[in-house]
Amino acid sequence: MANTVIGSSIVIDGEISGDEDLVIQGTVKGKISLRESLYVEGSGVVEADIETQNVEIAGRVTGNIQATDKVELKADCRVVGDVKAPRILIADGASFKGNVDMDTKER
Amino acid sequence: MAAKELVSGGNTVIGPSILISGKLTGDEDLTVRGRVEGELSLNRTLIVESSGVVKANVTVKNAVVSGVVVGNIQASESVELTHEGRMVGDIRAPRVIIVDGASFRGRVDMGELPPGRSLPERSTRPQIRPTMRSLPAPPPRPATPAAKTPAAAGKIPAPAGKGAAPAGKGPAAKPPAPPPPPPGRRSAGMPGIVRTASSAPPPAPLVVAAGSKKTVVVKKKK
Numbered sequence: 001m002a003n004t005v006i007g008s009s010i011v012i013d014g015e016i017s018g019d020e021d022l023v024i025q026g027t028v029k030g031k032i033s034l035r036e037s038l039y040v041e042g043s044g045v046v047e048a049d050i051e052t053q054n055v056e057i058a059g060r061v062t063g064n065i066q067a068t069d070k071v072e073l074k075a076d077c078r079v080v081g082d083v084k085a086p087r088i089l090i091a092d093g094a095s096f097k098g099n100v101d102m103d104t105k106e107r
Numbered sequence: 108m109a110a111k112e113l114v115s116g117g118n119t120v121i122g123p124s125i126l127i128s129g130k131l132t133g134d135e136d137l138t139v140r141g142r143v144e145g146e147l148s149l150n151r152t153l154i155v156e157s158s159g160v161v162k163a164n165v166t167v168k169n170a171v172v173s174g175v176v177v178g179n180i181q182a183s184e185s186v187e188l189t190h191e192g193r194m195v196g197d198i199r200a201p202r203v204i205i206v207d208g209a210s211f212r213g214r215v216d217m218g219e220l221p222p223g224r225s226l227p228e229r230s231t232r233p234q235i236r237p238t239m240r241s242l243p244a245p246p247p248r249p250a251t252p253a254a255k256t257p258a259a260a261g262k263i264p265a266p267a268g269k270g271a272a273p274a275g276k277g278p279a280a281k282p283p284a285p286p287p288p289p290p291g292r293r294s295a296g297m298p299g300i301v302r303t304a305s306s307a308p309p310p311a312p313l314v315v316a317a318g319s320k321k322t323v324v325v326k327k328k329k
Contacts, residue, residue: 005118009133010131020125026133
């Protein structure tokens with residue numbers, strides 16, 4: 001099981017790309033592009049544009065999010081930016097500011 | 108979800124298909140199975156596994172390289188290249204371990220090198236030169252041989268240089284003899300210089316000087 005974890009004390013300033021799930025507990029600034037799922041955990045801070053298949057956010061994200069499948073904003077997350085995905089879930093307790101685009105016609 | 112819980116251990120892993128380019132800093136152990144490019148600095152241990160590729164300037168406490176590293180590593184404790192490790196770049200760390208099978212090209216700097224040695228090699232050359240300067244007379248050159256083989260001098264020039272060994276020939280008995288004549292000759296400079304053959308104290312400072320030059324050369328080579 002390939003799994004990438006960015007630990008809570010890690011700070012990455014740059015670009016992350018890959019073909020596997022990524023768990024962020026630390027800080028990432030820049031850009032993230034994956035073909036799998038991204039998990040931003042409660043301690044995670046992302047200041048980046050995100051392109052993935054799935055995103056689950058429990059931490060803080062500032063940036064635009066584009067997912068080919070699903071974006072899930074969990075309770076206690078704080079997200080600022082535009083979200084574009086065919087499926088977008090916003091849980092009770094989530095904090096979000098930005099545009100939502102579920103336009104499925106493109107696909 | 109399950110995956111998240113499995114991996115969360117405060118330990119960071121960069122999976123094999125992940126590429127990070129940019130700057131990575133942190134305060135925990137980092138395991139790289141994918142690629143990291145740019146700059147990497149940790150207060151803990153970096154482990155580059157066999158599938159891992161790091162093209163970065165690395166500053167860490169410890170580094171264990173089983174994969175590929177291109178760039179310089181500066182570690183406050185140790186750097187280890189395992190048998191699978193390949194690296195191009197400079198290493199600066201107090202402890203550097205390179206295991207059989209590892210491939211490495213670059214410089215190693217472990218800081219302060221232990222002093223000493225290299226004295227035996229130099230002792231011969233410096234001795235000859237000083238004798239030449241102070242001695243107007245030609246004979247002094249073969250200081251060692253001349254002293255031991257006044258009789259055999261013509262016969263065995265080369266071997267005489269290695270003097271101590273051929274001692275059995277009888278010249279060995281003569282070495283003590285030479286000292287007396289010099290006083291008579293008055294070219295007193297000679298006796299003192301001849302004596303240098305035994306690597307006596309006088310040449311010492313010269314040796315040191317020569318030695319220091321040589322050590323510098325050694326560093327350059329590395």
